[in-house]
Amino acid sequence: MQHVSLSFGKRTILQDAHMTIQQGEFIVVLGPNGAGKSTLLKMLLGLINATSGRISVLGRSPRSGNKDIGYAPQHRTLGGDLMLRARDLVGFGLDGNRWGFSLPSRKRDTIIYQALEEVNALHYADAPVGQLSGGEQQRLLIAQALLTHPHILLLDEPLASLDIARQQDIVTLVGNVCRARGVTVLLVAHDINPLLPVLDRIIYIANGQSLIGTPDEVITSANLSRLYNSPVEVVHALDRIFVVGAEV
Numbered sequence: 394m395q396h397v398s399l400s401f402g403k404r405t406i407l408q409d410a411h412m413t414i415q416q417g418e419f420i421v422v423l424g425p426n427g428a429g430k431s432t433l434l435k436m437l438l439g440l441i442n443a444t445s446g447r448i449s450v451l452g453r454s455p456r457s458g459n460k461d462i463g464y465a466p467q468h469r470t471l472g473g474d475l476m477l478r479a480r481d482l483v484g485f486g487l488d489g490n491r492w493g494f495s496l497p498s499r500k501r502d503t504i505i506y507q508a509l510e511e512v513n514a515l516h517y518a519d520a521p522v523g524q525l526s527g528g529e530q531q532r533l534l535i536a537q538a539l540l541t542h543p544h545i546l547l548l549d550e551p552l553a554s555l556d557i558a559r560q561q562d563i564v565t566l567v568g569n570v571c572r573a574r575g576v577t578v579l580l581v582a583h584d585i586n587p588l589l590p591v592l593d594r595i596i597y598i599a600n601g602q603s604l605i606g607t608p609d610e611v612i613t614s615a616n617l618s619r620l621y622n623s624p625v626e627v628v629h630a631l632d633r634i635f636v637v638g639a640e641v
């Protein structure tokens with residue numbers, strides 16, 4: 394991103410943002426509610442255009458339907474009455490692409506099988522999605538996003554409403570995929586702590602400003618006090634980072 398700005402009416406979401414992400418990096422996107430984290434992902438997907446500046450994704454301008462990007466949007470738990478089978482939900486990852494419909498069914502089944510296997514979801518492949526737990530559903534959404542073997546994986550709050558053990562499962566899963574496949578990951582989260590073992594750098598967005606760097610570079614009392622325009626204290630304890638005085 395070079396000098397990228399984005400406003401919705403009078404509201405500035407990003408102002409003169411400048412950042413480069415390398416292939417294979419694991420990036421966590423942090424910031425308060427409404428800061429623009431999901432919007433940043435949508436800009437990379439070509440769903441929202443910058444007001445000014447230049448964005449390049451794998452050497453090209455953002456364009457919708459880019460199968461080099463896998464995307465799992467923010468989701469609330471899928472309804473208890475949803476009778477769709479887990480394997481069918483994952484299969485939607487193929488149907489969103491032009492070549493998906495033309496695949497022979499055996500080839501299609503194999504791709505879906507491999508994706509379910511990669512996220513350790515084979516044992517509930519035929520279960521109705523609505524009856525699965527939040528963590529089980531999240532694995533399916535990640536499998537769906539990985540189906541076209543993308544170079545970039547965009548995950549919008551995949552840890553929301555999961556307990557600590559399930560969060561750790563998803564973090565380990567995504568970290569392994571990132572390393573094994575060399576996939577660049579941008580993962581939106583509200584708590585950095587479960588992600589500290591796997592992340593390379595973070596992007597922090599607040600009040601139209603953005604910072605990129607390692608947690609130690611970005612999450613400092615001085616930086617966050619400046620972003621929030623009010624006193625914020627960053628405390629390190631028990632190998633965790635606590636931000637006091639700001640909603641993250």
Ligand SMILES: Nc1ncnc2c1ncn2[C@@H]1O[C@H](COP(=O)(O)OP(=O)(O)OP(=O)(O)O)[C@@H](O)[C@H]1O
Nearest residue numbers: 401406424425426427428429430431432433441467
């Ligand atoms: N297409 C749009 N038109 C106008 N305003 C929009 C549009 N998309 C998002 N916004 C606004 O931009 C702001 C940023 O929204 P976004 O969803 O990116 O925030 P977020 O950081 O992901 O928040 P949360 O943590 O609550 O999910 C919000 O105030 C939202 O209402």
